[in-house]
Amino acid sequence: MEKRVPVIVSAQNYFGPCHNMNDFLRKKDGYEIFYNRSGNPDNPVKGFVYLLKCRPGLILTIARHYPSTAFSISYEEETDCVSFFFILGDNSHIQCNSREQKITFCSNQGYLTYARNFKNGLIHCPATPFCTIGISMEPWFIKRFSKETAGNLTREIEDVLTLPDKEDFFCCPVSMVPSIHVRLHELLGCPYSDARRPLFLAGKALDLMVSGFDQFNSDKGQAVSCFDPAADAGDFVHKARDIIISDIKNPPSLAELSRMLGVNRTTLTKCFSKVYGVTVFNFLRRYRLEQSRRLLQAGNQSVTQIAFDVGYSHQKTFSREFKKYFGNAPSHYLGT
Structure with a gap:
């Protein structure tokens, strides 16, 4: 043809x-x-x-x-x-x-x-x-x-x-x-x-x-208004993000994360959602899925291995959430 x-x-x-x-x-x-x-x-x-x-x-x-x-x-x-x-x-x-x-x-x-x-x-x-x-x-x-x-x-x-x-x-x-x-x-x-x-x-x-x-700047703003005298207190939100993405395979629980940052869970949850527009859990889930797509496009690993590497214990759960988020199955992105 x-x-x-x-x-x-x-x-x-x-x-x-x-x-x-x-x-x-x-x-x-x-x-x-x-x-x-x-x-x-x-x-x-x-x-x-x-x-x-x-x-x-x-x-x-x-x-x-x-x-x-x-x-x-x-x-x-x-x-x-x-x-x-x-x-x-x-x-x-x-x-x-x-x-x-x-x-x-x-x-x-x-x-x-x-x-x-x-x-x-x-x-x-x-x-x-x-x-x-x-x-x-x-x-x-x-x-x-x-x-x-x-x-x-x-x-x-x-x-x-x-x-x-x-x-x-x-x-x-x-x-x-x-x-x-x-x-x-x-x-x-x-x-x-x-x-x-x-x-x-x-x-x-x-x-x-x-x-x-x-995404290109280490200083991503503050969790509270820049006109608030206590604005520096918002630094813990970005520290929370750094901790989460440093080990997406085994991230700390919300309680553990709160203890590591020295703030209570209510304050962490409220400030995190205000800065990133999603809860801590949803931020982690989306970050895992975005990372998995990059790994799939690289074409060096299987779908099962990538699912495990980004923190999913079961491939079926990973595939279901991946398709719901991107609209296509993980195999669709392999080596693209």
Whole structure:
């Protein structure tokens, strides 16, 4: 059987008036574009693209893609943006080819990327529906942001922006922690269609950006308000998280964790839920499942061994919870 060659669509044709990020960055704050691809007969992919200029140097992109066939997007415009990029969909892997680099983006996963010069690059997309949400930041914006942030984020950003000359693309995975899941669904579920829409979306985009950068910073904020004189007491919440993920196979019980931190269980439970949006137990369960997916994709162990390594005594229990969380059986991710 002859292998079908994916359709190649130019970025200008695919994204319409939204294709030139450099032009859009020069728009005034609050400027937005909604491009419906369904009205373009030359575009093989239906759906829409929405862009919002949140503030100087910061753009939010929301897009839904309904392809009838596998396709590729060719880029001719030079770009220079740091981006948080999230893909939502079932088995919607996207491959990015730039010069000699090939990077695969997996569905239901986030990434921090930097394209110094993506001219003449190709992005290969599947024939399955998927959604993408991105926050693009100009280098000057991200530098200023990192310099005003506590912890080691400044060093991380400097490493991103000082790529060797032979490279033109940086990519680092961003875990889909509960706070990020919440922000993504809030963006997709925006209830406004009037002047409140850009205000709502810009606020949620900033929340999403903070949740993303929290993963690259040792100082992830406090469990109580920064205006509270006793704000430093919130440090125990992040210590609790570090203890939990240090040994997910044999984590301490809630009572043991409370004793280790020197706080009572009620205070720990309340503060932990406030910071991470879930209970201690649910945080551990989700972390185990996220870790198991990475191990499955590596393809070096069996499903049974991975289930045991992340703390499950029975494979059936692991498989049931994994499918409920990701929508597919563990075997679906083996070696992907």
